[in-house]
Amino acid sequence: MMKNPIWDIDDGDFMFRTSDNMAIDSDGHMMMRMSNNMAMDMDSGDIHFTSSWSRYQDDEEDD
Numbered sequence: 932m933m934k935n936p937i938w939d940i941d942d943g944d945f946m947f948r949t950s951d952n953m954a955i956d957s958d959g960h961m962m963m964r965m966s967n968n969m970a971m972d973m974d975s976g977d978i979h980f981t982s983s984w985s986r987y988q989d990d991e992e993d994d
Contacts (some may be wrong), residue, residue, distance in 0.1 A: 941979040
C-alpha cells in the first residue's frame, strides 16, 4: 500500500496508485500515468498535472 498519495494539482485532490501506471483519485476516477508529473483521467481524457510518481516508486523499494 502507498505511504504517500500523489497530489493532483489540477483537481486539488489526491490519487492513490493501484499499479505502476494507474491510480484512482478521491472522486473514484481512474487515472493513467503519462509521465512523472502528468496523468490522464480515463473517463474524460483530461490531462492532469501531478506531484511526481517516481518519488513514490523509490519509497516502495525501501520497504
